[in-house]
Amino acid sequence: MTRTKDNQRASSIDVARLAGVSQSAVSRAFTPGASISEEKKKRIYDAAVKLNYRPNVIARSLAQRSTKIIGLVMTRFRSPFYTTVLGDFTRHIQEQGFSTLLLNIDNDQEVYDVLSTALQYQVDGLIITSANLSSAMVDSCLNAETPIVLFNRYAENNHLNAVYCDGYDGGRMVADFLLPKHSRFACITGEASSSTSRDRSMGYITRLGERGIGECICEDAEFTYESGFEAARKILALPNRPDALFCTSDLMALGAMDAARNIFRLKIPKDLSIVGFDDIPMAAWHGYELTTAAQPAPKMAEATVNLLLNAIRNNSRDTMVLKMKTELIVRSSTR
Amino acid sequence: MTRTKDNQRASSIDVARLAGVSQSAVSRAFTPGASISEEKKKRIYDAAVKLNYRPNVIARSLAQRSTKIIGLVMTRFRSPFYTTVLGDFTRHIQEQGFSTLLLNIDNDQEVYDVLSTALQYQVDGLIITSANLSSAMVDSCLNAETPIVLFNRYAENNHLNAVYCDGYDGGRMVADFLLPKHSRFACITGEASSSTSRDRSMGYITRLGERGIGECICEDAEFTYESGFEAARKILALPNRPDALFCTSDLMALGAMDAARNIFRLKIPKDLSIVGFDDIPMAAWHGYELTTAAQPAPKMAEATVNLLLNAIRNNSRDTMVLKMKTELIVRSSTR
DNA sequence: AACATTTTTGAATACGTATTCAAAAAATAC
DNA sequence: GTATTTTTTGAATACGTATTCAAAAATGTT
Numbered sequence: 001m002t003r004t005k006d007n008q009r010a011s012s013i014d015v016a017r018l019a020g021v022s023q024s025a026v027s028r029a030f031t032p033g034a035s036i037s038e039e040k041k042k043r044i045y046d047a048a049v050k051l052n053y054r055p056n057v058i059a060r061s062l063a064q065r066s067t068k069i070i071g072l073v074m075t076r077f078r079s080p081f082y083t084t085v086l087g088d089f090t091r092h093i094q095e096q097g098f099s100t101l102l103l104n105i106d107n108d109q110e111v112y113d114v115l116s117t118a119l120q121y122q123v124d125g126l127i128i129t130s131a132n133l134s135s136a137m138v139d140s141c142l143n144a145e146t147p148i149v150l151f152n153r154y155a156e157n158n159h160l161n162a163v164y165c166d167g168y169d170g171g172r173m174v175a176d177f178l179l180p181k182h183s184r185f186a187c188i189t190g191e192a193s194s195s196t197s198r199d200r201s202m203g204y205i206t207r208l209g210e211r212g213i214g215e216c217i218c219e220d221a222e223f224t225y226e227s228g229f230e231a232a233r234k235i236l237a238l239p240n241r242p243d244a245l246f247c248t249s250d251l252m253a254l255g256a257m258d259a260a261r262n263i264f265r266l267k268i269p270k271d272l273s274i275v276g277f278d279d280i281p282m283a284a285w286h287g288y289e290l291t292t293a294a295q296p297a298p299k300m301a302e303a304t305v306n307l308l309l310n311a312i313r314n315n316s317r318d319t320m321v322l323k324m325k326t327e328l329i330v331r332s333s334t335r
Numbered sequence: 336m337t338r339t340k341d342n343q344r345a346s347s348i349d350v351a352r353l354a355g356v357s358q359s360a361v362s363r364a365f366t367p368g369a370s371i372s373e374e375k376k377k378r379i380y381d382a383a384v385k386l387n388y389r390p391n392v393i394a395r396s397l398a399q400r401s402t403k404i405i406g407l408v409m410t411r412f413r414s415p416f417y418t419t420v421l422g423d424f425t426r427h428i429q430e431q432g433f434s435t436l437l438l439n440i441d442n443d444q445e446v447y448d449v450l451s452t453a454l455q456y457q458v459d460g461l462i463i464t465s466a467n468l469s470s471a472m473v474d475s476c477l478n479a480e481t482p483i484v485l486f487n488r489y490a491e492n493n494h495l496n497a498v499y500c501d502g503y504d505g506g507r508m509v510a511d512f513l514l515p516k517h518s519r520f521a522c523i524t525g526e527a528s529s530s531t532s533r534d535r536s537m538g539y540i541t542r543l544g545e546r547g548i549g550e551c552i553c554e555d556a557e558f559t560y561e562s563g564f565e566a567a568r569k570i571l572a573l574p575n576r577p578d579a580l581f582c583t584s585d586l587m588a589l590g591a592m593d594a595a596r597n598i599f600r601l602k603i604p605k606d607l608s609i610v611g612f613d614d615i616p617m618a619a620w621h622g623y624e625l626t627t628a629a630q631p632a633p634k635m636a637e638a639t640v641n642l643l644l645n646a647i648r649n650n651s652r653d654t655m656v657l658k659m660k661t662e663l664i665v666r667s668s669t670r
Numbered sequence: 671a672a673c674a675t676t677t678t679t680g681a682a683t684a685c686g687t688a689t690t691c692a693a694a695a696a697a698t699a700c
Numbered sequence: 701g702t703a704t705t706t707t708t709t710g711a712a713t714a715c716g717t718a719t720t721c722a723a724a725a726a727t728g729t730t
Contacts, residue, residue, distance in 0.1 A: 365687095399688065399689095
């Protein structure tokens with residue numbers, strides 16, 4: 001091993017020396033499409049194998065001013081919806097030759113820190129899921145000239161790229177579906193700060209109103225099973241119990257189903273119809289068979305990655321907002 | 336804005352020029368503990384704010400030969416167990432001032448590619464979950480001198496750091512728990528290639544044998560709800576139906592429960608006891624209340640990250656294997 | 671064979687930071 | 701006050717690659 005310094009990784013210079021060529025040649029040998037003769041290329045590869053050489057992507061990133069890294073800001077790792085999407089994100093990102101820097105946030109306070117480290121890592125682009133961005137942060141992003149796509153969030157002023165699902169329309173669909181066969185309506189909503197959840201419940205309630213139902217029992221909850229369970233326990237204990245319940249996420253709906261069945265001994269859907277939102281895998285489980293407004297998660301994830309990569313490759317400054325439709329999947333939790 | 340080149344991010348040189356100091360001074364201003372006067376530091380910070388300067392971590396990584404990035408190789412994004420763990424990993428990694436490069440693999444074939452890109456990104460360390468490493472890959476890792484910790488896998492020769500859960504012992508515990516009140520035993524196992532699943536079922540079957548039960552109906556499945564459902568459908572259709580069923584993962588167990596109840600109209604636990612493994616959130620749902628051998632996931636995740644960071648910081652070459660115990664959580668899916 | 675064209679090549683430099691080293695400045699000791 | 705130690709400072713260089721530029725080699729044309 002004719003390595004200059006022992007115990008270190010080999011560099012392109014080491015390979016060049018062993019192969020009897022210049023460092024530039026080594027660089028070109030590892031750059032697809034670069035001008036280099038086949039014979040020299042072979043010689044370089046042989047030397048590279050001998051030294052166990054692999055190009056240092058960090059150095060390349062510095063020289064090319066492009067890291068080929070996508071920053072992915074995520075919350076709510078326990079939500080099946082988001083983890084499914086996370087798998088899709090990383091798969092698409094890798095398929096396109098990029099890598100994923102995953103940044104976890106527990107609450108919106110941390111967004112700024114996390115965003116700032118992502119930018120320091122010179123990510124080529126950013127995907128931000130379900131975080132509430134302050135306008136200061138938006139500015140900071142725009143300032144950094146780093147393309148950004150929001151997932152399931154949208155900026156009020158449409159100044160940022162976004163891919164999201166039309167929750168308002170989804171809520172309306174649910175209302176239209178439930179209206180014919182039910183008379184007393186209720187709704188369990190997610191965190192109030194979340195525009196996502198607000199859109200869904202607003203669509204539902206507005207549509208009910210349009211069709212003559214002025215009253216809808218509402219209960220605030222968090223986006224968890226337990227929270228849905230507790231909210232349903234409150235709602236179903238009321239006099240004049242509702243016979244139709246819309247939950248703005250599947251996880252809450254499943255909790256609500258279990259509360260209805262286990263605490264109140266209700267038959268679903270005979271005594272109570274329940275509808276969720278998302279279509280997580282558990283909604284299809286035989287123990288639940290939850291009717292739900294399905295988000296086209298795979299399509300959304302793919303569109304998000306493609307939108308971002310296009311922005312990166314074309315260096316385009318104009319923004320694009322993709323609003324997708326939900327599809328009502330009718331299972332046996334509704335009559 | 337006295338920036339040298341327009342439309343580019345400011346560099347430490349730009350800041351130095353504006354603040355009237357040397358580039359080294361700027362570097363020191365952003366290096367905690369470096370020798371620099373308070374007065375100059377303030378002047379530099381002011382200039383940095385004016386130029387919206389943030390240190391370029393990529394350049395720093397090159398200079399320091401340390402990226403502060405942990406590579407995290409993951410499969411099975413749909414499994415609630417692994418996504419919970421993923422959240423813990425990233426949180427701990429971030430708390431320690433590192434970032435996470437997330438690498439998704441769908442099957443073991445891709446491990447090599449993914450590992451190789453991680454190494455090219457000069458990650459400071461690697462966590463590998465549930466992948467089967469060929470010995471060639473292990474060599475390649477050792478060669479790269481990059482610390483590695485396996486999560487829920489262990490190298491046969493103990494030549495790699497590992498944190499995992501004692502599935503063999505867990506399986507024995509389940510057998511001991513079920514033996515007194517049952518007479519016909521069955522087992523649904525995960526993918527045969529997975530040593531994780533094999534350990535669990537071997538512990539179970541071995542212990543049954545030790546205590547006089549020579550026969551155990553076994554059915555192979557994948558680590559999914561649907562697969563558990565199908566496997567249970569086969570097993571429960573047999574003459575002389577079992578009255579105790581151990582599934583090597585919760586997800587399969589939940590599928591099995593639904594098959595038992597919905598297809599065979601069995602009462603759980605009266606007609607059939609079911610035990611799972613992992614303790615995913617859904618196991619505690621009121622619709623299931625699954626008895627399970629719980630993995631101490633949060634502890635395991637924390638230990639994994641700590642083990643890795645210690646190896647990185649101390650540059651230690653000796654390996655460490657942490658084997659954790661399961662805890663049997665008894666719920667109402669067993670009599 | 672002479673010339674024009676294309677391809678291949680290596681030297682030099684840039685990317686943005688950390689760090690070493692020696693000089694300068696400040697603080698302390700006597 | 702000088703001598704001594706400590707702290708602060710900037711110039712120079714290293715990190716490992718990509719890329720520009722001009723020279724050299726190979727190829728094609730007549």
